[in-house]
Amino acid sequence: MAVNLFPPAAADLKPVAGVRLGVAQANIRKPDRKDLLVVSLAHDATVSGVFTKNRFCAAPVQICKAHLDAVQRDALSIRALLVNTGNANAGTGERGYEDAMATCTMLAALLSCKPEQVMPFSTGVILEPLPVDRIIAGMPFAIDDLAEDNWLDAAEAIMTTDTVPKAASRVIQIDGKTVTVTGMSKGAGMIKPNMATMLGFMATDAKVPQALLDTMLKRATDQSFNCITVDGDTSTNDSLILIASGKVDPGIVDENSPAYAALQEAITSLAQELAQKVVRDGEGATKFMTITVENGVSREECRRIAYSVAHSPLVKTAFYASDPNLGRILAAIGYADVEDLDVSRLNLYLDDVWVAKNGERNPEYREEDGQRVMQQSEITIRIDLARGNDAVTVWTCDLSHDYVSINADYRS
Amino acid sequence: MAVNLFPPAAADLKPVAGVRLGVAQANIRKPDRKDLLVVSLAHDATVSGVFTKNRFCAAPVQICKAHLDAVQRDALSIRALLVNTGNANAGTGERGYEDAMATCTMLAALLSCKPEQVMPFSTGVILEPLPVDRIIAGMPFAIDDLAEDNWLDAAEAIMTTDTVPKAASRVIQIDGKTVTVTGMSKGAGMIKPNMATMLGFMATDAKVPQALLDTMLKRATDQSFNCITVDGDTSTNDSLILIASGKVDPGIVDENSPAYAALQEAITSLAQELAQKVVRDGEGATKFMTITVENGVSREECRRIAYSVAHSPLVKTAFYASDPNLGRILAAIGYADVEDLDVSRLNLYLDDVWVAKNGERNPEYREEDGQRVMQQSEITIRIDLARGNDAVTVWTCDLSHDYVSINADYRS
Numbered sequence: 001m002a003v004n005l006f007p008p009a010a011a012d013l014k015p016v017a018g019v020r021l022g023v024a025q026a027n028i029r030k031p032d033r034k035d036l037l038v039v040s041l042a043h044d045a046t047v048s049g050v051f052t053k054n055r056f057c058a059a060p061v062q063i064c065k066a067h068l069d070a071v072q073r074d075a076l077s078i079r080a081l082l083v084n085t086g087n088a089n090a091g092t093g094e095r096g097y098e099d100a101m102a103t104c105t106m107l108a109a110l111l112s113c114k115p116e117q118v119m120p121f122s123t124g125v126i127l128e129p130l131p132v133d134r135i136i137a138g139m140p141f142a143i144d145d146l147a148e149d150n151w152l153d154a155a156e157a158i159m160t161t162d163t164v165p166k167a168a169s170r171v172i173q174i175d176g177k178t179v180t181v182t183g184m185s186k187g188a189g190m191i192k193p194n195m196a197t198m199l200g201f202m203a204t205d206a207k208v209p210q211a212l213l214d215t216m217l218k219r220a221t222d223q224s225f226n227c228i229t230v231d232g233d234t235s236t237n238d239s240l241i242l243i244a245s246g247k248v249d250p251g252i253v254d255e256n257s258p259a260y261a262a263l264q265e266a267i268t269s270l271a272q273e274l275a276q277k278v279v280r281d282g283e284g285a286t287k288f289m290t291i292t293v294e295n296g297v298s299r300e301e302c303r304r305i306a307y308s309v310a311h312s313p314l315v316k317t318a319f320y321a322s323d324p325n326l327g328r329i330l331a332a333i334g335y336a337d338v339e340d341l342d343v344s345r346l347n348l349y350l351d352d353v354w355v356a357k358n359g360e361r362n363p364e365y366r367e368e369d370g371q372r373v374m375q376q377s378e379i380t381i382r383i384d385l386a387r388g389n390d391a392v393t394v395w396t397c398d399l400s401h402d403y404v405s406i407n408a409d410y411r412s
Numbered sequence: 413m414a415v416n417l418f419p420p421a422a423a424d425l426k427p428v429a430g431v432r433l434g435v436a437q438a439n440i441r442k443p444d445r446k447d448l449l450v451v452s453l454a455h456d457a458t459v460s461g462v463f464t465k466n467r468f469c470a471a472p473v474q475i476c477k478a479h480l481d482a483v484q485r486d487a488l489s490i491r492a493l494l495v496n497t498g499n500a501n502a503g504t505g506e507r508g509y510e511d512a513m514a515t516c517t518m519l520a521a522l523l524s525c526k527p528e529q530v531m532p533f534s535t536g537v538i539l540e541p542l543p544v545d546r547i548i549a550g551m552p553f554a555i556d557d558l559a560e561d562n563w564l565d566a567a568e569a570i571m572t573t574d575t576v577p578k579a580a581s582r583v584i585q586i587d588g589k590t591v592t593v594t595g596m597s598k599g600a601g602m603i604k605p606n607m608a609t610m611l612g613f614m615a616t617d618a619k620v621p622q623a624l625l626d627t628m629l630k631r632a633t634d635q636s637f638n639c640i641t642v643d644g645d646t647s648t649n650d651s652l653i654l655i656a657s658g659k660v661d662p663g664i665v666d667e668n669s670p671a672y673a674a675l676q677e678a679i680t681s682l683a684q685e686l687a688q689k690v691v692r693d694g695e696g697a698t699k700f701m702t703i704t705v706e707n708g709v710s711r712e713e714c715r716r717i718a719y720s721v722a723h724s725p726l727v728k729t730a731f732y733a734s735d736p737n738l739g740r741i742l743a744a745i746g747y748a749d750v751e752d753l754d755v756s757r758l759n760l761y762l763d764d765v766w767v768a769k770n771g772e773r774n775p776e777y778r779e780e781d782g783q784r785v786m787q788q789s790e791i792t793i794r795i796d797l798a799r800g801n802d803a804v805t806v807w808t809c810d811l812s813h814d815y816v817s818i819n820a821d822y823r824s
Binding site (some may be wrong): 054125235309313328335338343355358361 | 739
């Protein structure tokens with residue numbers, strides 16, 4: 001039950017020149033579903049990635065980082081991405097590393113490139129060996145399927161407990177040139193800052209130098225995937241990739257290039273949409289909540305408070321119940337570990353309703369106003385710390401019976 | 413549905429000389445239930461307290477701290493505790509403070525002491541004004557009921573969403589003298605280190621100097637109430653109190669007194685039992701989990717990892733489902749924010765089953781062994797970091813459908 005989230009129409013997902021996608025049914029965990037994706041990139045595409053900070057980062061994440069370094073060192077480029085669902089190849093040790101490398105080597109042979117030009121991605125159950133044979137057997141079918149207009153199929157192929165495929169496009173004009181950015185994501189549970197069992201792939205046909213692409217991805221991530229949480233868990237496999245195929249040259253050399261801001265804005269906006277789709281499809285989600293903490297003395301304190309509220313099971317169940325139990329929000333602010341927080345200056349709003357004033361119940365607050373807002377499927381919680389100029393926004397969802405059912409059932 | 417938790421028999425709760433308890437039905441939130449407790453203390457009892465670190469600490473917590481300071485400054489002693497359920501008097505600002513003081517003043521008048529000799533405690537809904545009139549009206553009934561053998565009634569009177577009253581005793585012999593320690597607790601949801609909507613009261617008839625009583629309570633808390641978590645939320649009202657009525661003098665002057673260790677052990681053991689009862693009665697709990705992190709380089713890193721696992725909704729739902737989804741435990745260890753953790757040395761055990769060896773699945777691990785342990789209602793998760801000598805144990809419970817139901821319903 002996703003919150004105001006619908007599958008994109010295939011026609012709304014604009015092809016990105018130089019980026020072809022092909023899917024296959026490889027029977028990795030479940031039969032009769034697309035579970036393998038190959039993305040083939042034009043020569044000289046630049047690729048940037050950000051990855052999970054989990055200490056148990058999975059074998060494919062380690063290899064992605066190593067291969068990004070290797071192609072830059074050897075003046076090569078990434079030529080393909082390989083994505084499977086059903087198995088995360090995490091907690092699998094040395095064998096997991098060798099298994100992931102075997103899939104890279106085989107795809108490289110099929111595409112006539114070097115193994116280091118392939119980036120592997122896996123999502124699914126942890127601690128179980130990767131079914132390398134089935135992945136390799138599926139590769140030719142995925143390669144046969146390669147096409148630039150295949151984004152919707154690809155978005156479906158990377159789903160796990162997602163209920164809706166997630167993809168979107170941005171098309172902008174720069175100096176009379178049309179630049180496209182298209183992306184897709186998958187998520188569901190285990191979503192949090194530093195990302196989670198979350199995969200995101202974005203591609204633009206613009207030509208962007210490597211260092212600038214890295215900057216663009218980092219800025220977009222900080223305002224998108226690093227601002228979402230479903231259940232506070234962070235996975236071993238999270239990866240977000242930005243590809244620039246170089247087929248269109250809008251003349252972006254550095255941050256001072258006239259076109260830079262427009263492309264950054266398109267990429268950030270797309271990343272935000274893809275990240276919010278992940279939350280809207282959070283496991284069991286019935287409500288989409290935007291939590292804004294403003295007028296703090298630092299972004300760090302705003303972030304701590306925002307996540308303290310976003311992760312509180314008591315807050316999340318109150319939203320599920322449409323119960324304006326505002327004390328739970330105040331309590332979560334109070335234990336956010338912000339050392340010298342003066343709660344007597346704090347204001348709290350639910351959408352347009354001023355709920356807490358100077359740290360206590362607003363005398364003019366009426367319960368029925370709170371209840372009216374809580375009925376909505378989209379709610380903004382605004383926390384005014386009244387002591388500085390920094391602000392942070394995070395997005396999250398509620399905690400429902402279905403969250404428990406889904407996660408109590410995931411492996412069955 | 414509490415986990416292996418049963419009401420104590422009244423006869424098992426040993427009276428503590430100099431400590432009388434009386435309850436009343438004050439209709440604070442719900443009719444026909446005991447919801448008011450008065451505890452009357454002998455002259456010259458010593459009292460120590462530890463309190464929530466939530467920035468929104470409630471009015472009664474502020475007053476408790478102030479009154480403990482005041483009686484020491486004025487060479488007086490605490491004479492009474494006043495406890496109500498149904499309303500937490502939190503997020504109620506200046507009025508909440510005045511309301512709590514009004515109840516102290518009235519009880520002091522009825523007991524012929526000063527207001528500063530009364531400590532107030534409240535638990536229940538937040539952000540709603542304290543029904544002072546009903547509390548005051550109930551006081552004479554509670555005072556009429558005062559008796560030393562009233563611990564079970566008292567334990568029932570302080571319950572909120574608790575399903576079972578929680579109380580226990582320890583009786584030890586010191587130099588031929590019988591020393592009794594009896595205590596009670598209430599908890600349910602919102603339990604975490606630094607405590608939560610958790611109230612605990614322990615009393616001994618031993619004579620203990622103030623400074624030593626403070627030490628004893630701190631040590632007991634660090635090994636009990638600061639080691640439990642149900643849902644990671646920390647409340648505005650948590651308080652744990654230790655009373656020494658002074659009716660028996662086992663000759664404890666300082667930590668070197670022969671009897672010190674025996675009394676400390678009894679108090680710590682009682683505190684652990686009361687804290688574990690809170691977890692066993694965690695909202696919706698079906699399993700009681702002991703999480704031990706050992707061989708770490710510091711207690712702090714052990715604690716971070718233990719709580720990361722204990723708070724993970726994915727881990728908690730897997731235990732609810734009796735599913736040995738061990739990857740979720742490894743993932744929670746991995747995001748515990750321990751900077752230089754070498755996961756390739758880590759071992760993980762479920763009770764006697766060696767699940768992960770050197771950071772990956774133990775080759776000898778068989779799924780059926782994991783499933784056997786997961787069927788149990790009590791499970792120990794042991795995490796061996798293999799890099800130091802420190803260890804920490806925390807206790808928690810699983811996350812069930814009933815947790816969501818209870819918290820989606822709490823105010824209705």
